[in-house]
Amino acid sequence: MEQLEKAVAKARAQRRIAQPGERRSPGENGTVFARATPPVYRETPVMPFRPAAFEANKVVANRPDHPVADIYRSLRARVQQRLLRDNRRSLGITSPGEGEGKSWTAVNLALSLALGENQTVLLADLDLREPVVARYFGIEPKLGINDYLQGRATLPECMVNPGIDRLVLLPAVGSLGNSAELLSSPQMSSLARELKQRYADRIIIYDLPPLLTVGDTIGFLPNVDATLLVLRDGKTHAGELRRAVELLAGHELIGTVLNAVH
Numbered sequence: 001m002e003q004l005e006k007a008v009a010k011a012r013a014q015r016r017i018a019q020p021g022e023r024r025s026p027g028e029n030g031t032v033f034a035r036a037t038p039p040v041y042r043e044t045p046v047m048p049f050r051p052a053a054f055e056a057n058k059v060v061a062n063r064p065d066h067p068v069a070d071i072y073r074s075l076r077a078r079v080q081q082r083l084l085r086d087n088r089r090s091l092g093i094t095s096p097g098e099g100e101g102k103s104w105t106a107v108n109l110a111l112s113l114a115l116g117e118n119q120t121v122l123l124a125d126l127d128l129r130e131p132v133v134a135r136y137f138g139i140e141p142k143l144g145i146n147d148y149l150q151g152r153a154t155l156p157e158c159m160v161n162p163g164i165d166r167l168v169l170l171p172a173v174g175s176l177g178n179s180a181e182l183l184s185s186p187q188m189s190s191l192a193r194e195l196k197q198r199y200a201d202r203i204i205i206y207d208l209p210p211l212l213t214v215g216d217t218i219g220f221l222p223n224v225d226a227t228l229l230v231l232r233d234g235k236t237h238a239g240e241l242r243r244a245v246e247l248l249a250g251h252e253l254i255g256t257v258l259n260a261v262h
């Protein structure tokens with residue numbers, strides 16, 4: 001715990017994450033790196049992301065010259081190293097409370113990984129009460145992970161490629177009241193297992209609800225290989241961080257991201 005607090009203080013001192021509303025140079029919006037050998041998505045429909053949605057949500061990882069994209073490339077390298085060295089492939093992204101930047105981090109990290117060398121990524125929205133992943137990309141899929149869990153669709157039918165090579169989204173559509181039961185259900189465990197088996201070369205990133213304010217997240221964590229904890233500068237209190245770390249005991253916490261440093 002002491003070590004974690006020191007790491008947070010160090011990250012804050014280094015101001016590693018940009019603040020909301022940071023200025024960008026013109027012409028960068030929506031820029032995607034070119035890929036030499038794009039994978040072919042035979043089953044997955046393509047719904048191109050809207051650059052205006054990235055702009056509105058301040059998504060930056062696809063903009064090569066943006067300083068925060070650089071930070072995300074270094075986060076990507078650490079995550080890849082820590083996950084892949086032990087053949088771990090699924091990562092849950094959570095935070096102690098609401099609005100601390102879990103989804104923003106999940107989207108930027110997934111993008112950064114997909115735009116790197118030879119890494120395929122699946123980004124799944126498990127905030128079933130308030131899903132936002134599709135909104136971040138500015139797309140409106142008809143089917144989501146909720147439809148799969150409720151037996152209305154197959155898994156491939158619920159996936160979408162946002163027009164970015166090596167990235168597939170498993171969005172959620174609508175809002176589910178019984179999200180806590182679903183997240184800790186046997187169906188969810190078998191979904192997590194199936195995702196790992198079916199897409200053996202992919203890193204699977206789960207955008208999760210908060211740890212302390214709802215009961216959903218902790219019930220799902222046994223299904224992931226590792227967890228990344230997002231803290232928001234000036235918002236997350238030390239006590240909340242402590243309680244979150246206590247809750248994560250026994251789960252593989254591979255690191256923290258100090259988000260939106262002022």
Ligand SMILES: Nc1ncnc2c1ncn2[C@@H]1O[C@H](COP(=O)(O)OP(=O)(O)OP(=O)(O)O)[C@@H](O)[C@H]1O
Pocket residue numbers: 017018019020021022056057058095097098099100101102103104105127130132208209210259260261
């Ligand atoms: N580093 C950042 N720079 C700019 N904007 C950010 C940053 N981090 C988060 N935001 C913005 O802050 C808002 C909340 O972020 P986000 O949705 O990622 O939080 P969350 O932790 O997922 O929230 P929830 O608990 O509701 O799931 C969003 O509008 C997002 O675009």
Ligand SMILES: [Mg+2]
Pocket residue numbers: 102103104127132207208
């Ligand atoms: Mg979120």
